[in-house]
Structure formats: C-alpha cells, structure tokens
Amino acid sequence: MKIVLDAMGGDHAPPVAVEGGVLAAREYGVEVVLVGREEDARRELARYDTSGLSLPIVHASQVIEMEEHPAAAVKAKKDSSMVVGMDMVKRGEADAFVTMGNSGGALAAALFRLGRIRGIRRPALSTVYPTTTGFCFMLDVGATTDCKPEYLLQFGMMGAVYAERVLGVANPRVGIVSNGEEEGKGSILVQEAYQLLKASPLNFVGNLEGKDIAPGLADVVVTDGFTGNVIVKLSEGLAASLMGIIKDEVKKSLLTTVGALLSKPAFDQVKKRLDYAEYGGAPLLGVNGVVIVGHGRSNAKAVKNAVRVAKRAVEGGMLAAIKEGLQDRRV
C-alpha cells in the first residue's frame, strides 16, 4: 500500500510530519510517499535510520499555509504539497493522502482535484470525539456550513460506513444533534433530516441534546458544519478553561498544591483519555479518494496514527462501501 503524506502540513512541519512518516513506515509496513520541498524532506529524513523502509520523496515547491484562504490558495498554488499529493491519488499512483495542514485547504484541494463521489451532495469533515465510554465519530465539523436535510442523511450514511469499516464499531448507533430529545424537536433542518434518517436503513437512535454527546449515547453524531464546528471548538476551549481554573485554585494553598502533586498521575491519565494524538486524524468524507486530515498541532505519534487511519480506510474498502450505501434508494 502507498500512502502520500504531506511533509509540509501542520504547525510543526516538516520535522514532525517526516518523523511521523518514518514511524508509520516502520510500524505498519506501508510505503509512505513524502510530498513537499525535496530539500527539507531529505534533510529531515537523514536524521533517521530508514534502512529497509520505503519512503520516497515527491517534490512540490509550494506550501499552503495555515492562515491562507483555502480556495484561493489551492487555485494559486498548483505545485503545493496538497495539490501534488491529491493528484497522485487521483491518478491512482497512491491509495490515500494524509495531511496535518490547513483543513479548509485540504477540503478545497480534494474538491478541485478529486471531486465528489458521484451522488454525494456535499463533503463533510469529521472528527473522533472523546466520550466517557470511549469515543464517537462526529460529522460535519466544518466543511458544509449551510446544510439541507439530504446532506445530513448522507453524512449519517458515510459516518456509519466509516464507524463500521474503519473504527470497527458493529451496527453503529447514529444520532442527530438537536435542541430537544423527542421526535419533532429541533430546527426545521433537523426535523426534516430526522424523518429521512428514521426512514433509512441506518441504526438511527434519534435526537441528541448537547448533554448526550459526552456520555456516548451514539457512535456517529450527525450535524451541520456550523454546529459541528462550534461543538468541537467549544469542547476544546472548555476542557482547557476548566483545567486552567483547576490549576488556579489548586495553587492557592500549600495543602492543595501537595494534593495536586500526589494526584498528578490521575490527571495524566485524564489527559491521555482526551488526547487527539491517539486517533491521529479523521477522514474528509464524500470526496472521491481517501483523504485523512489531522490536527495542526499533531506530534509525530499523531501523524503516525493518521497514516494508520488511512491504511484502515483503504483496507476496509471505505470508498466502495460509501458508493454501495448510495445504491439504497432511501439514502
């Protein structure tokens, strides 16, 4: 298997991206094609023992930066690592593309170069979201801001395929984010999507209020890209703020400081349970190729795990399964 890794993507690229690529090639036995500035990639690669590993470099002279306007950057930078990498997937020269870069850029590059799967109305960015019982899979978290009911139905189908084929969840429970539990609650969009999901072959468990997400009442959480983006960023902000408030209060006395030092191993475990690096990345769904997007802050372990996610998506036949899902006239 041949997976293209964006050597220039992420806050700590190229060093961290290349390190993650080396770890992935070593651990998963896949060919990892590093796409990016050849000189940079070669210099980073020289720091590791890569004997026996397949880590070719494909030169791309440009980089889509984290703050650039996605569509404009993709159009202007035809020799960027994202565009060159996507084109390799398009031509069938690679099985998947993995990036820790600008997620809007990845979306734009995928739409321009790979296009959508025939029949899919809109693409969705996804994420693995930690819950008290493990994790759930959430989409859309930012690709399609204004949605129609049919888009949400397709997000549910694609999410279920991914949960089953890649995350290994049998008969995944699909829920939709709403502002009330009962059928009939929600915005007009959600009420209509509810009926479509209910009539579909999916294992639909109904509306999820905000409070139902963290306890893990669904395996696949469907929402529009606006709400999903707010949920993900709010959650990150809240967890950080709560930890900050706890630190503040703990520091106010010697006793509580000592207590916190003693209980530190427990807090380290909490952090580990919430650590995105374990999941590595999540797919851009609906585009005609396997594209995995990771967090810009990713460390080498997260990059390695994102490559694993790509490998599983290819092995699990994710694209074919989505196309098959579209054959059901209820989707």
Add this chain to the structure above:
Amino acid sequence: MKIVLDAMGGDHAPPVAVEGGVLAAREYGVEVVLVGREEDARRELARYDTSGLSLPIVHASQVIEMEEHPAAAVKAKKDSSMVVGMDMVKRGEADAFVTMGNSGGALAAALFRLGRIRGIRRPALSTVYPTTTGFCFMLDVGATTDCKPEYLLQFGMMGAVYAERVLGVANPRVGIVSNGEEEGKGSILVQEAYQLLKASPLNFVGNLEGKDIAPGLADVVVTDGFTGNVIVKLSEGLAASLMGIIKDEVKKSLLTTVGALLSKPAFDQVKKRLDYAEYGGAPLLGVNGVVIVGHGRSNAKAVKNAVRVAKRAVEGGMLAAIKEGLQDRRV
C-alpha cells in the same frame, strides 16, 4: 416592589421555591407573592419565621409540569401558577414574575398572556454562562430555534441592555457565535447578522468561535436558539463528564486518592465558580414584562438570587431601555 414567585416551579417545588421566597423577602425587602396551591404554599410558609415580611399567597389550582408540552399546557391550564402569575404582571398588580419551572411553559405563558414588546420580532431565553474571567450573558438559548438576521440583531440589543442595566457591565462587548473568526465566516444567517450588528450602535466585537466563549472574549454572546441550546447543554454535559473522568482516574490508586482529598478545597472552589445558583436565573427577553427563569434544579439560594435578578431588572428599567433601543433605526 412586588415580585410574583411561582411556588410550584422547579424539581424541588414547592419546598425549595417557598424557602427561596422567604430568603428573598428577608434579604431584599421586597414583597414576594407566592402563586400556587394555597394549601401547599401555606404549609411550607409555616416552617419559617416570616414576621415583618410581606409574603402573600395567591391561589392557583394547576401546575405546568416539567415534561408537559409548553403551548398545550398553557392553553389547557388557565388556572396554573404560571398563567395566574403572568396575568398579575399583565394587569400591573406585580412588577415581575419568577419561575424555576418548565422554561418552554414560561415562554408560552409569557407570549400568550403578556405578548411581545411592540417591535420585537422574536423572544429569547438567556443564560449567564461562566467564563475563566467571570461570566458572559448568552442568548438565545432555546426560545427561537430558526432565526433570521434581524432577530439576532435584536437579541444583541436586548442582551446589551440587560448586561448594562442589570449585570452592571459598562459598554458591554457583543459577539456572535460563528465557525470562524474573520468577517465573512459563518453560515448565511451569521454573515448577514454580522453586517447588521456591525452597522448598529452596539459595541460589536465580531465573530466568536466555540473556543472564544469560555475565555470571556465577549460580555454578550448572541446566537440562534438552536445553537445556544446545544452550547449550554453541551457545556453542562462536558463539565459533568470531565469531573466524572477525573474521579474515575483518581480512585485508581491510594496515592492519587489521598492527593485528591488534600486538594478537595480547590475543587470545591472550582465548583463554586461554575455554580449557576450564584446567578439564580436569567430573563426571558422580548416579552412585555419582566420574567425571570431559573434552573429546574435550583436550590433555595438560587431561587433567592433569581428574585434579586428580577428586582434589579425592574430597578434598572430594563423594559423601558429595550423599548428605547428599538427607537434607533439601526436596530
């Protein structure tokens, strides 16, 4: 001043509601009219020394339960504590109505009995939301699920009036929830509301991403009732889940358990900083009367503080200020 308190509203009514009413009458020197089943209210009242306090009872034979369908319940139960209480405000026999009951019921009763302020397009439920620096005021959190840009502009104006007149925030910063920081980011609704807010006399600070709410980047957080409801319930769920995960991990060893016991005072302070009881309740804005809705789980202290909120809203001339705000042609 005369404030009507729903003696039957909330998970622990009537005992907790009546206790809160007694505390409020004692501390704030206002007349607290208890509306509800006379027998119940009288029995609870007998448990306190109420000498010198003004705590009349107004009988209402029915109760709108927490799980009832709001509009249907309000129509069917003409002698419910909510309807009877709202009618007292409508007839000018009381200055404000306070309830810890079904918030949808309070909304329906307010719309049917008090009506909207002339010129206000839609009502908004609000909440005081804790931040790392104190709190912000958020609306709508569930009254108007599907919004138009003009509604959000009016929410911003009403929120600013409330923050200034009742919460005592000078020149409050008004932000709008979006899925990106820059102008031009957001759903079509948010993009259009952004332009209206920008052109208004409000101190508009622009888009707020989910991560910008907890750090307190705005005093007034404007959003539609769907997104606001998801934010509030997600936050409650996340805080509870995170605390649950911390407890789980702490219990796994003797050392971390001892550490947690020592640092308990700090965690008690954290809880206090996040405690809704300090704020008591928040207004239902846009209706033609002062209506304060508190959390169903409220304890007596929260009920007492909700009465204080009502008192401040009356003293601050909240209604008149909202009507004045509508005179500006930009709102």
